[in-house]
Amino acid sequence: MAKEQNLEIQILQAAEELFLNNGFAGTSTTDIAKRVGCNQALVHYYFRTKENLFLQVFMAKLDMILKTLQQPLLNQDADFFDKLRNVIGAYYDFLANDTRLPFFVINEMLGNKDRLTLVYEHFMNNTMRNNVFGIIDTVVQTEVRKHTIRPIDTVNFILDVVSLTVFNFIALPIYCDVSGCTDDEKQHFLRLRKDEIITLVINGIKNVGN
């Protein structure tokens, strides 16, 4: 089989697809090989262990998430609420592009303590990361001091945004599988939620009292 292309890459892609759909425990190296159309031993030839292969897929996804998050925050000339709109929008669109991602990441990080540790180290060594919290913190607390938004802890702020954004993509597949909704309906639902989330967060933290 397969003159077509570098089998190593094909294996990686097949693994990504299967891991994303069925998780680590739910996919076997045999499945991966079958999907590529090659022998099961080849998977181990290139990646030695299933765990290795998995980590390669997983870390790549994680980096994409990080990169997406920090981008819109650095845009200096947007005002706070615009920045907020942008970052929620960008993050949301990124996730909408592959709706399986949030569940995948959460699932595999919680399912395996060793992996969680690895991920954490990776996260910490990543130069971009250390700054992200700092950036958000300055931006948010500046607004608090200006009284444009109510006093709010930065961690709480981040959790508000992330909760609302991420959870959609966990609820969505449940809703879709159960109601058997079309792709159009799915897109419609996602657009609606995006607007609602932005409205809720902005109203929810805006300082209306004085």
Added chain:
Amino acid sequence: MAKEQNLEIQILQAAEELFLNNGFAGTSTTDIAKRVGCNQALVHYYFRTKENLFLQVFMAKLDMILKTLQQPLLNQDADFFDKLRNVIGAYYDFLANDTRLPFFVINEMLGNKDRLTLVYEHFMNNTMRNNVFGIIDTVVQTEVRKHTIRPIDTVNFILDVVSLTVFNFIALPIYCDVSGCTDDEKQHFLRLRKDEIITLVINGIKNVGN
């Protein structure tokens, strides 16, 4: 081993504990037997299949969640915002009581389509369920008509509340494992979040324009 107590019940309890910690795929009937201190065959003697045993645990948990949700909604003499505070509070406290529950339910529902179907049927046959959405819908849309809250779709409203509430308990274990925080810190974190969520939702849907 085990004169102590009905082994059937002990198996069920051990299964609950292990399934909750490690998920369906992550626990074997051997693990369960080992925890009880009995023979592995006994697990199959009482429950025939692993899937059977799992469903028994899973459905029980699901029912508890439903029951908890509908309770505070029926209290007639609380005004809307109090009702909201109560339902968020009750739901939140319930989840706080076993923080593994949200991840467990989501994980096992998304991980297996057949199971999702079963759960859905169970959910639909459950007499209490059919009403919950209706109740919330009436309550919310009444307030919209009274202009105490801005126009908001009931589905969006529910998703806002559930996202914020549930996601905490998914983020919490990640945060705790990684930062190695104490039980006190965990409790503190949960209390803070509860207040923040209530504030955010109320401010976020309150009608301030006019």
Added chain:
DNA sequence: TGTGAGATTTATATCTTTATTAATCAGCAT
């Protein structure tokens, strides 16, 4: 042309898991 390196497959050892069957055990009724 032939040989060596990397790519790919065959074959298999080892382990784990689920599930079943048959054997043993304990206690109660007669």
Added chain:
DNA sequence: ATGCTGATTAATAAAGATATAAATCTCACA
């Protein structure tokens, strides 16, 4: 005591998974 019944265990079949080693294939290059 005997024998029945349900509880429990021992033993094992069958299936699937990971991983490794050895065999084969391919093809560039000397």
